[in-house]
Amino acid sequence: xxxxxxxxxxxxxxxxxxxxxxxxxxxxxxxxxxxxxxxxxxxxxxxxxxxxxxxxxxxxxxxxxxxxxxxxxxxxxxxxxxxxxxxxxxxxxxxxxxxxxxxxxxxxxxxxxxxxxxxxxxxxxxxxxxxxxxxxxxxxxxxxxxxxxxxxxxxxxxxxxxxxxxxxxxxxxxxxxxxxxxxx
Ligand SMILES: [Zn+2]
Numbered sequence: 001x002x003x004x005x006x007x008x009x010x011x012x013x014x015x016x017x018x019x020x021x022x023x024x025x026x027x028x029x030x031x032x033x034x035x036x037x038x039x040x041x042x043x044x045x046x047x048x049x050x051x052x053x054x055x056x057x058x059x060x061x062x063x064x065x066x067x068x069x070x071x072x073x074x075x076x077x078x079x080x081x082x083x084x085x086x087x088x089x090x091x092x093x094x095x096x097x098x099x100x101x102x103x104x105x106x107x108x109x110x111x112x113x114x115x116x117x118x119x120x121x122x123x124x125x126x127x128x129x130x131x132x133x134x135x136x137x138x139x140x141x142x143x144x145x146x147x148x149x150x151x152x153x154x155x156x157x158x159x160x161x162x163x164x165x166x167x168x169x170x171x172x173x174x175x176x177x178x179x180x181x182x183x184x
Pocket of ligand 1: 031032143164
């Protein structure tokens with residue numbers, strides 16, 4: 001099995017996410033935090049916004065700017081990170097500024113921050129590890145592809161912009177996808 005160091009730092013509401021049989025996991029969804037730091041992403045994640053379950057928006061894994069990998073939600077829990085695909089997927093968030101702090105401004109839809117080499121290396125290691133642990137995973141997807149909803153821009157309500165563009169145009173998708181396609 002691929003060795004990868006994962007630091008456990010579960011959200012306090014981890015136990016309130018519904019449990020699942022890990023055999024139903026067939027997809028990995030890639031995200032970026034659209035925050036400058038992991039600490040800020042965690043702060044947003046802590047805000048309990050779903051009344052029914054008292055949980056927040058969270059993915060399972062977070063990759064910091066230095067390439068360190070954290071587990072925020074257990075694999076056998078259904079986290080809330082992508083509309084419509086949570087039950088079957090594992091979410092990976094990569095720290096990247098994205099459109100922060102004006103996510104929904106029409107003139108701010110082309111984030112400039114590049115992903116760090118350490119982050120991409122960590123991501124490939126994590127993908128390899130997940131594929132080894134959950135052989136049923138066949139799909140690798142980006143949040144931007146799975147959620148194409150639009151909203152009026154905050155600075156110009158005549159213009160519709162994407163709610164989710166992550167992991168975004170700076171993410172080396174073809175490189176990562178090529179690696180994934182060659183995993184046994
Ligand atoms: Zn996302």
